[in-house]
Amino acid sequence: MNSFFGSLVVITLAGCRATNCPDNFLAFHGSCYLFGDTKLSFYEAEHYCNQHGAHLVHVNSAIEDDFLKEHLRRLKPFDVWWMGLTDEVAEGHYVWTDDNTPAQYTGWHPGQPDGGGEDCVVFSTSWDFQWGDYGCTHTEGFICETESGEEVFG
Template identity: 40%
Template sequence: MIVLRILGFVFIFTYFSLSAGEEHQCSRYHYEEQILSKVVRLEHRHELLEDKVTSTTGLSPVGSICNEKQACCPDGWITFQGSCYLFQRTNADFVSAELLCVEYNAHLVRIESEIENTFLKNHLKDLKEAHYWIGLTDVEKEGTFKWYGYDVGPSFTDWNNGQPDNAGGVQNCGVFNYGMAFKWDDASCAAKFKSVCEKKAD
């Protein structure tokens, strides 16, 4: 596993070195977003490799989200940085989507960092085009978005330009909008979309 980590760092260093001359060709934001996306993909691949090592050898590698009893994420869930994610294919309104997550002892995803957000967006791009609910709503107070069932607002946001805009006065729930490259958008909570559930690894 140490070798994998070293190779990962070498790849990132090499990429930075080779890309330095190309930075002037694109905006700084776009360049940084590309780098972050590659780092996230490498980290996710590293976790997948660790999971494979664990399942074939029965050993728990350093940094694995599995504990000594090999308690990991359930089948069908994707692991990343100690959390489990389920990409629900069932279309449901916001509250129903949350209840679907609760059935798995989870909740609609609460995004806490740019790297987590980038990981989720990268995965969504590989799925069929659709909007996906996130657990963000301002239903209690217009303009003040909080995580549903959790009296705390987001420390990181990725709203698309001009969003949230509460179009028609009825958009109170957050969604990954595929038409906006999966940046955040507000939508009517009654709309029916797919969703992303999240829970901590056991």
């Protein structure tokens, strides 16, 4: 008898990860990201994200910021992308729209934010996707984020 058929093959899932990201969302470190394919104002973009069970992206760390920048460099359909950070309530006091907390991590371009009625924050190709403040009514690309419901097996 062939020894191949007499062997028991065991496959383990130790350390494997599965995500529950919605369709068209990209998984990374416990979150799911949707890179919008149309241009919307800051408010329209936040509403769009909310309709899809998400919010405008909340950048927590340099690792997350680098992941987003690398993806935007490859994507390239728009020059400017909304994130969920604004100082609309109090000038110079930037808070995240999803939980109203002050920004702990930031990736500002030198000289930014520069105020002047620019209350919303973007990634800009002009500055290799460093952050800048921008007028909220402009229509730009956007990034939505939600938790992935990531599971680890094993």
